[in-house]
Amino acid sequence: QVQLVESGGGLVQAGGSLRLSCAASGNFFRVNVMGWYRQAPGKQRELVATITRADSTNYADSVKGRFTISRDNAKNTVHLQMNSLKPEDTAVYYCNANIWMAVLRPGGEDYWGQGTQVTVSS
Secondary structure, three states: EEEEOOOOOOEOOOOOOOOEEEEEEEEOEEEEEEEEEOOOOOOOOOEEEOOOOHHHHHHHOOOOEEEEEEEOOOOOEEEEEOOOOHHHHHHEEEEEEEEEOEEEEEOOEEEEEOOOOEEEEE
């Protein structure tokens, strides 16, 4: 089993910054790609950013240049540095990880964190 624990959400003013963190723990062989998704009221969950073990990144156009995703493979953690926050960034942010469960079970299984609220006031 795998648990993803998120932290760092909160309330900030427009133009401010927040740093989200997520740690994977449990019984598994290796963490594959990790990412952050968000869901605003009345909208579907959308991809924010992803990062591979080799630090290849992908960002949604709406956050490009403002957000930075990073990871530490040794600690099984992923972070999202959010700068120049806008009210439209307000959402519940979810950590996602594809987990290689055992060495002889390639392919990976997806796990999700519980979500952390980010609110940006104008």
